[in-house]
Amino acid sequence: xxxxxxxxxxxxxxxxxxxxxxxxxxxxxxxxxxxxxxxxxxxxxxxxxxxxxxxxxxxxxxxxxxxxxxxxxxxxxxxxxxxxxxxxxxxxxxxxxxxxxxxxxxxxxxxxxxxxxxxxxxxxxxxxxxxxxxxxxxxxxxxxxxxxxx
Amino acid sequence: xxxxxxxxxxxxxxxxxxxxxxxxxxxxxxxxxxxxxxxxxxxxxxxxxxxxxxxxxxxxxxxxxxxxxxxxxxxxxxxxxxxxxxxxxxxxxxxxxxxxxxxxxxxxxxxxxxxxxxxxxxxxxxxxxxxxxxxxxxxxxxxxxxxxxxxxxxxxxx
Numbered sequence: 001x002x003x004x005x006x007x008x009x010x011x012x013x014x015x016x017x018x019x020x021x022x023x024x025x026x027x028x029x030x031x032x033x034x035x036x037x038x039x040x041x042x043x044x045x046x047x048x049x050x051x052x053x054x055x056x057x058x059x060x061x062x063x064x065x066x067x068x069x070x071x072x073x074x075x076x077x078x079x080x081x082x083x084x085x086x087x088x089x090x091x092x093x094x095x096x097x098x099x100x101x102x103x104x105x106x107x108x109x110x111x112x113x114x115x116x117x118x119x120x121x122x123x124x125x126x127x128x129x130x131x132x133x134x135x136x137x138x139x140x141x142x143x144x145x146x147x148x149x150x
Numbered sequence: 151x152x153x154x155x156x157x158x159x160x161x162x163x164x165x166x167x168x169x170x171x172x173x174x175x176x177x178x179x180x181x182x183x184x185x186x187x188x189x190x191x192x193x194x195x196x197x198x199x200x201x202x203x204x205x206x207x208x209x210x211x212x213x214x215x216x217x218x219x220x221x222x223x224x225x226x227x228x229x230x231x232x233x234x235x236x237x238x239x240x241x242x243x244x245x246x247x248x249x250x251x252x253x254x255x256x257x258x259x260x261x262x263x264x265x266x267x268x269x270x271x272x273x274x275x276x277x278x279x280x281x282x283x284x285x286x287x288x289x290x291x292x293x294x295x296x297x298x299x300x301x302x303x304x305x306x307x308x
Contacts, residue, residue, distance in 0.1 A: 018269030021252055025163065032167040070265045074215060074258030078251050081218060081244045085237075086167060092226050092240070099219040106262040150233065 013057035013068065017075045020049035024082040031086035034149075036128040043121050046079060069111070073102045080116050088147055091120065123148060151249045152283055153185045158290035160184035160245040165297050168237065172301065176238050183242025187213055187221075203276060206255045206266050215258045218247045 023046045030039035050072070057068050077099050084091040098114050105111045127148060130141045151159075160180045165172055191198070194208040211217060221243035229236030250256055253272040257264055273279050298304045 012270055014268065015270040018252060018271040021248070021269065022271065025248070028163070029166050067265060070259055070263055071267050071269075074251060074256075074267060075269070077215060078218065078244075078248055081222060082248050085163070085241055085244055089226065089229060092222060092229075096219060096222050096226065099215060099222070103215065103219070103259065103262060106259045150237070 011056045011060075013053045013060065013062060014071055016049050016053040016056055017071050020046050020053070021075045021079050021082075023049065024079040027083050028086045031083070031124070031148075036124055036131065040121060040124050040128060043083065043117060043124065046083075047117055047121070050076065050079075070106075073105070073113070076113075076117070077102050083117065083120060086149075087120065088150060090147060091116070094119075151253050152287060153188050155283065155287040155290060156184045156188065156246050156249055157181045158287065158294050159249055160242040161294055162290060162297075163241050163245050164238070165294070165301070167241070169301070171234055171238065172303070174303065176234070177298075177303070179235060179238040180242040183239045184246050187217065187243070187246050203279075206257050209256065209260070211261050213250070214256060214260045215247075216260075218244070221247070 023042060027039055027042040027046055030042050033039075053072065054068065062068065077095070080095045080098060084095045094114060094116055098116050101112055101114065105113065123144065127141075127144050130136070130138065130144065135141055160183065161177055164176065164180050190210055190213060191204050191208065194204060198204045198208070212220065222240065225236050225240035225243060227236075228239055251258065251267070252269060255266050255268040255274075258267055259265065268274070272282055295304060
């Protein structure tokens with residue numbers, strides 16, 4: 001199969017998933033420090049690497065989609081768990097729910113997952129924009145703050 | 151990862167991620183939560199002493215994603231009564247699963263799937279793995295000691 005980036009063939013898909021997971025505590029620490037822009041960037045890189053592992057696997061001809069799915073789903077769930085350590089209880093509840101969905105998906109061979117990190121990213125961006133526009137006094141800001149943090 | 155590394159990493163997450171929670175009791179709770187799951191290795195200790203490693207087959211479902219699901223549910227339940235203790239438990243428990251998946255061959259979806267997942271961020275060779283583990287553990291331990299000393303929890307005369 002012709003790949004647009006031949007360099008991808010020299011990378012290992014599992015290692016990229018590992019790097020994505022390894023970056024998760026950095027996102028956790030930045031959210032905990034309320035460095036919102038930096039945490040958005042870190043979370044974006046976590047998700048970028050997560051997306052890249054599938055592309056690399058296909059470029060290397062690793063076509064066993066079930067094996068790739070198991071790596072992907074386990075890394076994603078643990079990554080979500082690490083990031084949710086800095087977030088409010090609602091995110092922990094969603095992480096638990098997502099983990100249950102992952103196990104059910106494996107059992108029933110039907111994939112159903114909530115894109116939780118995407119949702120966290122969108123909420124963090126919304127929080128940053130409100131902060132940037134100095135709208136801290138707005139009710140939406142305090143609601144977001146109560147949802148995101150402890 | 152070895153239990154000492156789990157203990158250091160969980161406490162590093164605590165001191166950097168939630169410094170307002172840090173106290174001797176908090177460090178103790180996080181430490182216990184971080185190494186609690188490794189107790190299941192005791193029954194496989196005899197084999198591990200011969201082979202000098204715990205294989206992924208020695209890990210039950212409680213050491214994999216099902217266990218993480220249960221651990222997070224218990225922590226969330228504890229949070230209903232005491233948010234601080236729940237967060238400390240969560241930090242210790244989640245950090246354990248994180249480090250194991252990152253550095254060891256695991257079966258994340260066991261018993262639904264026996265597929266062994268290894269992310270390739272640690273060597274497989276036993277000698278290299280021992281060196282790798284030692285470097286990571288000593289580094290984490292040193293950082294933790296320095297941070298705890300700086301915030302006044304360790305009174306070391308330097």
